[in-house]
Amino acid sequence: MLLAAIGSGFVMALLAPGLTRRLGRAAGWVFAILPVTLTLLFAGAWSAAADGAPITTTLAWVPELGLSLSFRADGLSLLFALLITGIGALVVLYGGSYLHGDRDLGRFYSWLFVFMAAMLGVALADNLLLLFVFWELTSLSSYMLIGFGHDRAPARQAALQALLITGGGGLALLAGLVLLGVGAGTFEISALLGQGAAARIDPLYVPAVGLILVGAFTKSAQFPFHFWLPNAMEAPTPISAYLHSATMVKAGVYLLLRLSPALGGTELWTLVVGGVGATTMVLGAVLALAQTDLKRLLAYSTVSALGLLTLLIGIGTPRALEAAVVFLLAHALYKGALFLVAGILDHETGTRDITRLGGLWRGLPITAAAAGGAALSMAGLPPLFGFISKELAYEAALAGPGGPALIAVVVIAGIGFVVVAAQVGLAPFWGRRPTDEGVAHAHEPGVSLWLGPMILSLASLGAGVFAGAVGGWVGPAVASATGTPVTVRLALWHGLNPALWLSLLTLAVGGLLFAARRPIRNGLSRLNPVLGADLGFQAGLGGLNAVAQAQTRFFQNGYLRFYLLMVVATTILLVGGTLVSQIGVGWPLDVLDVQAHEVVFGGLILVAALVAITSRSRLSAIAALGAAGFGVSLIYLWYGAPDLAMTQFLIESLTVILFVLVFYHLPHFTRLSSPGARARDIVIALLAGGLMTALVLTVLAVPLFPSISGYYGAVSAAEAHGRNVVNVILVDFRGLDTLGEITVLGIAATGVYALLKLHPRNPAVGPVYDSARSEDGS
Amino acid sequence: MEIVLAFVIGGLYAAAVYMLLRRSLVKMLIGLALLSHAANLLIFAVARLTRGRPPIISLGAEDLASPYADPLPQALILTSIVISFGVMAFALALAYRTYRTTGTDDLDAMRGSDR
Amino acid sequence: MSLVLILPIVIPMLSGVSILLAFRSRVAQRFLSLAGTAALTLAAVLLLAEVSQTGIRVDRIGDWPAPYGITLVADLFSALMIVLTAVIGLAVAFYSLVSIDQRRETFGYHALYQFLLMGVCGAFLTGDLFNLYVWFEVMLMASFVLMALGAERRQMEGAIKYVTLNLLSSALFLAALGLLYGAAGTLNMADLARKFASLTDAPSQGLVTTLAMLFLVAFGIKAGLFPMFFWLPASYHTPPAAVTAIFSGLLTKVGVYALIRVFTLIFVHHTELMRTVFLTLAALTMVVGVLGAVAQYDFRRLLAFHIISQIGYALMGLGLGSALALSGAVYFIFHVAIAKTALFLVSGLARQLHGTYDLKQLGGLYRSQPWLALLFLVPAFSLAGLPPLSGFFAKLSLVRAGLEAGEYVSVVVALAVSLLTLFSMIKIWVEAFWKPLPAGSAPASSAVKGWLAPIAALALVTVAIGLGAGPAFGLAARAGAQLLDPTTYIATVLAEAP
Amino acid sequence: MNSLILQTTTRYLLPLLLLFSIFLFGRGHNEPGGGFVAGLVAAAPFALYSIAFGAREARRVLRIDPRWFIGFGLLVALTAGLLGVLLGRPFFSGVWTYLVVPGLGPIDLGTPMLFDLGVYVGVFGVTLTIIFAMEEAD
16 A cells, blocks of 8 residues: 555656646646545554554565665654645645646646655655665655756756755765665664664764764755755745655654664764754754745745754654654644745745735735744744644753753744744735735735645644644654654643743744844845855865866876877786786796797897887888788798798788878878977887786796697597698687688778778768768867 | 797887877877787797697698697687788778878877867 | 577677678668667577576587687676667667768668677677687777768767777787786686686786786776776767767677676686775776766767766776675666666757757757657666666665675765766756757757657666666676676586586 | 789789689698688789779779678678588587599588688688778778
8 A cells, every 4th residue: 555655646747747738727636636645545544553553565676785665654654644745735736826827837746746756755665775765766856846947047056956965965875774774684674673773783883873864964954954955945836835844854854753763862863963953953043034035034944943853853852752743743834834825925926025025914814814823833822833842842952961052042943933933924914015016916816825825824723722632643653753652742731831931032032033133134144155055065066177177188188199108007007016016027938949040030020110110211111010020920930830921921911002002191200209208108118018028928937727729639630620720720619710800801891991982071972961960060 | 939039029019009109190000010910929929839830730640740839829810910900901091081081190189089 | 509699699790791791772781780680689688588597508619619619608697798788789770770871871880880789799708718809809890980980070080099099908908818828728718717716826826817907907998997998088979879879888898898707707816906906996987987077068978978987886896796796787787888878869869959969059958858858867867876767776786785895985986976977967957958048059950759769768778677676686686696606607618517 | 003014914913813812722721721811812913903903993803892702701601600500500510521523532521611711702802892992092
């Protein structure tokens, strides 16, 4: 069932472009059927998970690599799955109207469904590597969706940035997961959780956890990787709501929650996860204050929220994990709603600049109501669900290991939420209505647009009011994160405890800051670029390009002699180095065995070669080359190889003729190299020659095995019907070599013929090239 | 004798490498030709030399009379000579066409495909 | 004896020769080319099925016993490489029919293409080192001509470098062979393996390792390892796209194949030294290659540099040397050849549409060619190692093998390079597909339906070996196990009881 | 090269060299010689002819496009390899029979010799294709 649930998304992705064209306006409503069905399905699986017997599916995929198709729907997985499909249904519906008439709507749905399926995969996978497969797919579909408006350069750049950051983190994650799996001896998550993996993979724990954290932090936009998320607001707003606030960015958080029973609880974990979370949280809260764009404002506050989640996971007490799960749910509900509201405002007024918005409640009363609900939840006011989650977070901080500093940073985040909530959910609808044409005449959108935020806001309210029920409901999810069964009791009223006082403080300070938002914004906007790791990223890209260009210009410089030099030098180093270090050069042979005319033959060849390379005249060089060849054939003749001698002699003659025929057309020799280059080349050449001499001597000095040739002498006449053993080898024993050899000749002849006859300016052969198809780049 | 040949081979390789490193297309071709001589001679030499005893079974005999020159390297060299010939013929044609197309035999001027 | 072993050599040769004889009829040539590659594909699948079911197969050519005659050997690695050759060969043959101009056809394009396949298949199947040299030469000679055919200026400039460096490689290979024969007196790979395994004294092992280095350089040039790859980016972007595509799919892979073959079978001494050398070269190759790609703004040149960085991954698998690493290398080679070929075919089509490979002048293809966009994304993301495409499993296996072996530097490099790969694939995507077509660029030309089919076929293979990674990787794993323990190979070739 | 001596010599050399090439081919299996060398020798007179009279004239004397010999030679060689396969034996297996020539006794005939013939024809075609094309280079 789980496999089918995920697979259905991918199938839908394939069908979406065609269906979109057919369905027209109804597309959003029809497409929403799938996520709604899935939501019901997952809701139905809840009781099994609550009973501690979650639904599982396992299929083999690539056993050699430890990758299997195993899925498991426990409490945490189901909580995520429900968020994905539930909010997914609203976004699918919303997107149809939001992008109505866009020619790329079909592609939008395709990638949206790919994302949805992949995200479900992340949530439900019970195999580390399988989880990674879906993890990467979410990065990929996110890339495609951020770059939806790819005609504009900023969209392309933002998409690239998001992909590189999450993709790079993904690679770290892969290494970390493999280390973990290899160390623990299993890649199945459920098998891993129960066994105290942290201890088992002891020497590898630090690198494994470090790498996994990098993966989680990039995905969840933690400092110092946070900057991609605000830039990703280039995506259409439904995408921002869905991927970049409610679901995908929480994948990192999900992973931390998922693995925290196995890997958490160590000092390293608390310090790093908690520290990074706290930093991100404060940074996001502060940077949000500098924004005027609705979506960027929301994005920075999402960064802050993700930081809070990470911090809570870092604290790692059952109370903190409970707070994390509850806040995760609360945040998904209100932030999703606010993003969708931002989209409506953008859609209806044509601007997202908060300084230009105001008094819109008259035109958009329903939207204003939805926005208000979500904003109050975000600000943490009772009776909304945000209030409960904030109280829990404060309680966790109060009981946590960090003392006043920890409490302070959590409160700062809370204050940030209040300010952002007020700016996004309240300010645009109340107050003075600007004279701006578009804003003044804005009116309520169609139901498919406001339905989403309205449902989410009502959910925030409902969850707050019926907190007790919700508490029972998130219990299994918290249990997955703590690794032990827990009972979660949620209630609006916790008594007059410190958390409540902190809440009041938060509201008060938040209200003050909201009132002073303009001067704060002006002050901070000067700070913004300095903090933006964005600049570092751009500088990194620039540096990468510069290094790449420089090294390529150096190595691939176009000089053939440089290329040859590198190869020869490599040969000398590798082969010569091994020869010298492994054996040393042998010198075993009897010098006295040398006969006088052998020295003469050898001398003849060497002198001829010397003439060939020093001659200033082409013809004498060719003649000398021929002489060297004839010298070689004399050696063959002298040492019992008449066939070789004959062939070499004939071939040499033919080669000389060909050289003459061709050189007739070519220019005279000229001295082109500088004396320095010549000297260097002479040294290299002598080294290369010396190496070959040394190799020959060494092989002669260290004979390993006798030749197999005796066999040929023995059977050549009797079985192969020939007495010339060389010829019999050529046409029989090794006939296949000869077949290849004459094929080479045939190809060469074809090539010679083609090179001499076929060229772009020869009008005699066929039509002249169609210039568009010429490969010359002209 | 192998000692003499070892140095002849080294000398041929050195000459070949030196020519390959020239800027002139024509000289490079001569380098390639020298390279194949060197390689063939190397195969011949390391298979150990036998003076004047070709591997041909006398008429009526069943077997090669020892000592005889090793026939296998001879067959290999024959194959290699023939292949080198084909390659050389092609290289010459290539040089001709290259010169005709680019108007120069200076290899340093042929960097267009690397830019 | 096994007839299926010779088919991958005989079929392309027969097609090539027939095309040569039919040099007056273009239609016949085109038909023969397609029929030949189709038959080759069939034979390749048969071969793989047989090897997969019955284990390593040998065919003693001329009925002479090993090691005296030449033996063809097909283990799973060979068989997989043959299938790869056939699949790519068929796709590019089809692409050639629509994209290669009439003049190149008249001057033997299709025949050369078949001979190229013949050489590649021969190299994958032979169990004899000198025979390997011959197949290398068949393949090289055909590639030389294909590279230069058409004789445009860029082509000639590239071809000179391509030819010269590859000839140097051949000369080194030949010298290495001569020295090896002088030392060991045999050329049969299994025989060499058996003999070298019996060496125990230091000087003998040292000599073998020295020769091994010579082979490393010779094959390294062909494979495109740092610092010997320069011929590749200098030339691969100069001939027509179909030629670049088949080269990229097969040629460097033959070099890597040869490296893997001899270094798992013959040269198994001094594993620590070789491991260090391989992993160092692999890391440098990956980094230099991918940075080269990052620096490019030309569709094809960017892809050409990536060939290099990907060779580094395959070499990393060889360097790690564990069963998983070798399986990963086998799977990687297969995956990358398919994906890369597809990408080159896409680049050719982009150029056909807008008349240029320059990414700055391309644009708007996502809108104008949605299918092409999809067919680019699949191999491009696969290359970048994104799941669930084939490249992910290749990357995962190498990363896992590297971490298991404790080679952390290699793993870090591999992962960083994979991010840069993604970066440069995205660059193509952004420039050619997302960005609107710049003003002044040529508007899209004629219909291109026929061009898409071979790309689609290759993209499907990528998806299939990704989603179907279970059986696909299982096959690679069995191939890796055969490579890791060559005793069966040796025994089968030399017809001994194992 | 318009040398009268060369032209005259070439005319006489043509049949002589062709005969010599057949001799070389025939003895190749037992004595130095063989298809490759014989093919080169057979091509030599035509090559000389093209140098003496020009490639056009040499092509006329040869009548058949030398490229055709390449394909034919390769085909013969491949067929020789495949004959063994037809008899259920491995690729390139030697299949032998003998021919009784009056006065000479039995002569062994086998697929390796057919293969050598393919080499002979192929090399002949290759050499002439190359020489003619280079002669004709503008």
